[in-house]
Amino acid sequence: MLVAVLTYVGYGVLTLFGYLRDFMRQWKIEKCQNATEREEQKDFVPLYQDFENFYNRNLYMRIRDSWNRPICSVPGAKVDMMERVSHDYNWTFTYTGRVIKDIINMGSYNYLGFAQKTGACQEAAAKVLSQYGAGVCSTRQEMGNLDKHEELEKLVARFLGVESAMAYGMGFATNSMNIPALVGKGCLILSDELNHASLVLGARLSGATIRIFKHNIISGADMQSLEKLLKDAIVHGQPRTRRPWKKILILVEGIYSMEGSIVRLPEVIALKKKYKSYLYLDEAHSIGALGPSGRGVVDYFGLNPEDVDVMMGTFTKSFGAAGGYIGGKKELIDYLRTYSHSAAYATSMSPPVVEQIITSVKCIMGEDGTTIGRARVQQLAENTRYFRRRLKEMGFIIYGNEDSPVVPLMLYMPAKIGAFGREMLKRNIGVVVVGFPATPIIESRARFCLSAAHTKEMLDTALKEINEVGDLLQLKYSRRRLVPLLDRPFDETTYEETED
Amino acid sequence: QEKEELIEEWQPEPLVPPVPKDHPALNYNIVSGPPTHIITVNGKECINFASFNFLGLLNNEKVKSAAQSSLKKYGVGTCGPRGFYGTFDVHLELEERLAKFMRTEEAIIYSYGFATIASAIPAYSKRGDIVFVDEAACFAIQKGLQASRSNIKLFKHNDMADLERLLKEQETEDQKNPRKARVTRRFIVVEGLYMNTGDICPLPELIKLKYKYKVRIFLEESLSFGVLGQHGRGITEHFGINIDDIDLISANMENSLASIGGFCCGRSFIIDHQRLSGQGYCFSASLPPLLAAAAIEALNIMEDNPDIFQTLRAKCEWIHKALQGISGLKVVGESFSPALHLQLEESCGSRENDVKLLKRVVDYCMNSGIALTQARYLEKEEKCLPPPSIRVVITVEQTEQELDKAASLLKEAAQSVLN
Numbered sequence: 001m002l003v004a005v006l007t008y009v010g011y012g013v014l015t016l017f018g019y020l021r022d023f024m025r026q027w028k029i030e031k032c033q034n035a036t037e038r039e040e041q042k043d044f045v046p047l048y049q050d051f052e053n054f055y056n057r058n059l060y061m062r063i064r065d066s067w068n069r070p071i072c073s074v075p076g077a078k079v080d081m082m083e084r085v086s087h088d089y090n091w092t093f094t095y096t097g098r099v100i101k102d103i104i105n106m107g108s109y110n111y112l113g114f115a116q117k118t119g120a121c122q123e124a125a126a127k128v129l130s131q132y133g134a135g136v137c138s139t140r141q142e143m144g145n146l147d148k149h150e151e152l153e154k155l156v157a158r159f160l161g162v163e164s165a166m167a168y169g170m171g172f173a174t175n176s177m178n179i180p181a182l183v184g185k186g187c188l189i190l191s192d193e194l195n196h197a198s199l200v201l202g203a204r205l206s207g208a209t210i211r212i213f214k215h216n217i218i219s220g221a222d223m224q225s226l227e228k229l230l231k232d233a234i235v236h237g238q239p240r241t242r243r244p245w246k247k248i249l250i251l252v253e254g255i256y257s258m259e260g261s262i263v264r265l266p267e268v269i270a271l272k273k274k275y276k277s278y279l280y281l282d283e284a285h286s287i288g289a290l291g292p293s294g295r296g297v298v299d300y301f302g303l304n305p306e307d308v309d310v311m312m313g314t315f316t317k318s319f320g321a322a323g324g325y326i327g328g329k330k331e332l333i334d335y336l337r338t339y340s341h342s343a344a345y346a347t348s349m350s351p352p353v354v355e356q357i358i359t360s361v362k363c364i365m366g367e368d369g370t371t372i373g374r375a376r377v378q379q380l381a382e383n384t385r386y387f388r389r390r391l392k393e394m395g396f397i398i399y400g401n402e403d404s405p406v407v408p409l410m411l412y413m414p415a416k417i418g419a420f421g422r423e424m425l426k427r428n429i430g431v432v433v434v435g436f437p438a439t440p441i442i443e444s445r446a447r448f449c450l451s452a453a454h455t456k457e458m459l460d461t462a463l464k465e466i467n468e469v470g471d472l473l474q475l476k477y478s479r480r481r482l483v484p485l486l487d488r489p490f491d492e493t494t495y496e497e498t499e500d
Numbered sequence: 501q502e503k504e505e506l507i508e509e510w511q512p513e514p515l516v517p518p519v520p521k522d523h524p525a526l527n528y529n530i531v532s533g534p535p536t537h538i539i540t541v542n543g544k545e546c547i548n549f550a551s552f553n554f555l556g557l558l559n560n561e562k563v564k565s566a567a568q569s570s571l572k573k574y575g576v577g578t579c580g581p582r583g584f585y586g587t588f589d590v591h592l593e594l595e596e597r598l599a600k601f602m603r604t605e606e607a608i609i610y611s612y613g614f615a616t617i618a619s620a621i622p623a624y625s626k627r628g629d630i631v632f633v634d635e636a637a638c639f640a641i642q643k644g645l646q647a648s649r650s651n652i653k654l655f656k657h658n659d660m661a662d663l664e665r666l667l668k669e670q671e672t673e674d675q676k677n678p679r680k681a682r683v684t685r686r687f688i689v690v691e692g693l694y695m696n697t698g699d700i701c702p703l704p705e706l707i708k709l710k711y712k713y714k715v716r717i718f719l720e721e722s723l724s725f726g727v728l729g730q731h732g733r734g735i736t737e738h739f740g741i742n743i744d745d746i747d748l749i750s751a752n753m754e755n756s757l758a759s760i761g762g763f764c765c766g767r768s769f770i771i772d773h774q775r776l777s778g779q780g781y782c783f784s785a786s787l788p789p790l791l792a793a794a795a796i797e798a799l800n801i802m803e804d805n806p807d808i809f810q811t812l813r814a815k816c817e818w819i820h821k822a823l824q825g826i827s828g829l830k831v832v833g834e835s836f837s838p839a840l841h842l843q844l845e846e847s848c849g850s851r852e853n854d855v856k857l858l859k860r861v862v863d864y865c866m867n868s869g870i871a872l873t874q875a876r877y878l879e880k881e882e883k884c885l886p887p888p889s890i891r892v893v894i895t896v897e898q899t900e901q902e903l904d905k906a907a908s909l910l911k912e913a914a915q916s917v918l919n
Binding site (some may be wrong): 036037038040041043044045046047048049060067068069070071072073074075076079082105107108109110114115116117121122125126129130131132133134135136137138139140141142143144145146147150169170171172173176177180182196197198201204205231234235244245246247248275276277278309310314315316317319320321322331332334335336337338339341342343344345346347349350351352353356430432 | 506515517523529531533567614646647760
């Protein structure tokens with residue numbers, strides 16, 4: 001409670017200062033450092049409203065150095081960063097030319113550690129690059145459908161356990177171009193509160209009616225809210241005409257990237273079956289990262305992949321490549337091959353990227369003859385449990401499910417966002433901090449993405465530094481203290497919980 | 501109780517309607533091997549007249565070796581968006597190089613060509629703003645406009661009189677409500693070289709209209725970047741216009757630069773805004789570094805060999821002349837445009853039959869060694885659906901014999917199929 005009040009006070013102070021500085025800039029007391037409009041176009045309608053940029057100018061600029069950090073090596077467990085300094089409070093950056101080496105990378109989405117510059121995947125990709133070239137220069141429906149794409153799609157369908165799959169060049173575009181192809185006017189989309197921008201954009205472009213159900217942080221997606229919406233929708237029909245809806249599509253994500261929560265898939269599937277609607281599951285973060293064999297949230301819950309009507313995912317996170325896919329029944333995929341916006345107008349995937357995905361999927365499935373894939377999936381699960389437990393013991397507030405490799409650590413106050421990012425960088429650990437507008441204004445957080453490539457030593461170093469910084473910045477908000485386990489780190493025994 | 505009955509009775513439509521097996525867009529051509537000058541389609545070796553590989557850089561050894569060294573240094577993927585450790589020094593270098601090449605202040609890179617213009621337009625134009633757009637604008641622009649929720653006013657293709665009429669109407673509207681007019685932003689969106697019709701926009705007249713009616717211009721240069729202009733800088737160089745007069749130039753790197761992705765360039769005042777509000781930039785993973793390195797090398801080659809643009813334009817003129825006079829097919833496009841359309845002179849009545857007829861022409865050519873494709877559109881989604889056509893693409897790698905062969909083959913095909 002106190003924390004919430006202090007956070008609001010913090011933002012209030014920043015806002016006041018913002019107004020003061022804007023005032024001074026307008027009266028030319030302080031120099032205006034923004035880029036400005038051309039002289040010849042000064043009497044055009046202004047391109048940006050003053051108020052829109054208020055947040056940008058006054059709050060974002062102060063802590064801008066925590067984002068867009070340029071790196072110059074493989075985004076693996078350790079990364080090299082280019083050093084940059086700012087002499088005018090973050091308005092401009094200059095690169096000193098030095099490189100900060102071996103920063104422990106807790107920000108890249110490298111869940112299974114496939115971001116490597118050596119190894120089977122990279123060699124295969126190099127061979128395909130020299131054979132096929134880098135680009136494709138045509139769309140799927142015209143001359144851009146290579147034999148590699150067909151191979152990839154068959155492999156992805158086998159990996160997911162569905163009849164057929166189709167791959168696209170960009171994960172964001174997969175959502176924004178295929179949801180409009182599946183639903184249109186007269187259909188209803190039920191989407192979770194915290195869905196990703198690509199799902200929201202796809203839903204808006206489709207022209208269907210959108211209703212939002214609440215996201216319950218502890219249990220993943222509020223089932224009661226969803227059930228109520230479904231009942232109301234079927235009973236009342238479309239808003240003005242009262243005609244029945246053509247289709248109902250439920251959009252959920254496997255792991256929510258800002259919360260770390262896992263969707264309660266068994267319950268969603270039960271609801272979907274009861275009310276005869278369709279389920280669109282976006283496994284951007286969960287494919288490869290959850291489940292005993294790495295096949296995503298469906299595997300994690302042990303369900304049948306055929307229950308999910310549309311399984312969508314991206315190759316950027318766990319497979320170390322780029323692009324997205326949709327898997328499902330053969331009729332669905334045939335329809336998408338004909339009517340998807342991406343198949344007709346957007347370039348197909350680049351061949352070396354396709355080869356990287358093929359090798360990494362084979363590795364996870366174990367078909368390349370090694371057990372590397374399986375070992376990585378298990379390593380990730382162990383790292384996740386260990387890291388989360390240690391952070392909770394130290395007394396931080398952590399959101400999300402116990403098994404999700406995305407670990408958000410609450411910061412709340414605006415000043416701490418910048419401080420946390422900078423302190424951790426000083427100690428050679430790269431973290432990601434997020435604030436408004438990606439999260440609600442009082443709930444800013446630091447987000448750790450665990451990887452199978454992190455060894456226990458790296459995690460221990462990171463935990464030690466987080467502990468120090470947490471004490472320095474007073475981040476240990478949790479009022480529940482867990483008694484630390486004595487010396488059995490990977491055991492699932494029960495522990496005592498004491499209330500403060 | 502009644503509610504339970506309603507829930508029982510309601511039957512939704514199937515998720516997707518079934519697609520007939522012989523739908524023309526369902527059976528893709530399978531290309532085995534690289535889609536370069538000689539391409540193996542469905543098992544047959546053909547000369548490639550269908551991939552947008554204008555400068556022939558797809559198979560260039562220097563480009564491939566630059567991508568290889570980048571692969572060895574960075575791996576394949578970037579594992580994150582630009583904001584969270586996904587910004588590599590290759591991206592920064594590519595942005596600088598593009599800005600320098602196009603002689604603008606700044607450039608921003610997207611990881612997918614389609615997403616470039618579809619994210620750029622909604623970043624500036626919001627609900628209540630007005631956008632004047634050409635009828636023949638490509639699908640990506642249409643999606644960008646739809647996402648922006650602004651008022652769209654279409655003007656007839658390349659018809660400046662129609663555009664001026666619309667602008668005058670808007671002016672009279674403004675005078676009725678000056679307060680609202682002072683905050684409504686206005687944009688014109690045009691393409692340098694239109695993909696759907698193969699002709700260029702009259703940019704000098706557009707600039708005059710811009711200053712007269714105070715509208716901003718967004719120029720989409722996917723096909724004209726690396727084709728028009730003495731050094732390949734696009735339509736602004738072709739007409740000799742000061743690049744600062746255009747507010748935003750957007751292009752994709754998938755045509756001339758033979759890579760993947762897209763970029764926007766312009767003044768920092770405009771481009772910097774996209775770094776926080778371009779959806780395809782902030783919420784999507786960044787471009788894989790090997791593709792960025794390939795694009796840098798392609799840019800190097802473009803800068804070192806400025807005569808390829810002249811060669812390309814000469815070849816386009818040649819084939820434009822050679823394709824005139826085919827009975828039954830007419831050539832649509834400028835004489836120096838490397839992406840032409842061949843449309844039926846007389847339609848058979850229904851679009852479906854036209855498509856089937858053109859498919860027979862294309863199949864005839866493919867069986868004899870020239871790879872062509874029909875231009876694909878989503879019939880229900882386009883605002884102004886272009887008529888069915890065969891797409892002919894000219895690249896610098898095609899020799900004059902091959903161009904002649906293609907022209908004579910098309911003549912034969914048209915004779916046998918259409919008569």
